[in-house]
Amino acid sequence: MIFIRFTHSLGPYYADSDHNDEMLWNYIVENNEGELSNTFNIRKHEFIADRGFLRCKEDGYVLHAPRPLAQGTHQYTCEDANYSRRVTRIRYVKNEEE
Secondary structure, X not given: OOOOOOOOOOOOOOOOOOOOXXXXXXXXXXXXXXXXXXXXXXXXXXXXXOHHHOOOOOOOOEEEOOOOOOOOOOOOOHHHHHHHHHHHHHHHHHHHHO
């Protein structure tokens, strides 16, 4: 069973080539933006993200994002496809609430 608890959103942030998802996540974690370490427990909480966050440093936090297609392949493995669908489904529910 998956239990999702939403607390709050951070931002707004610039949307240009200097401010991509990876840079934003690293900034949020390094600067404890939004009191991240006080709000979330590193051992217990996990984050759902989109493909833009694939190369982010996790720094102890578990960050789930749809998996990229392996180089030289044209199709996901069954495990990767199911994992990516699950992450996307959870993100869809969150976006529908807003």
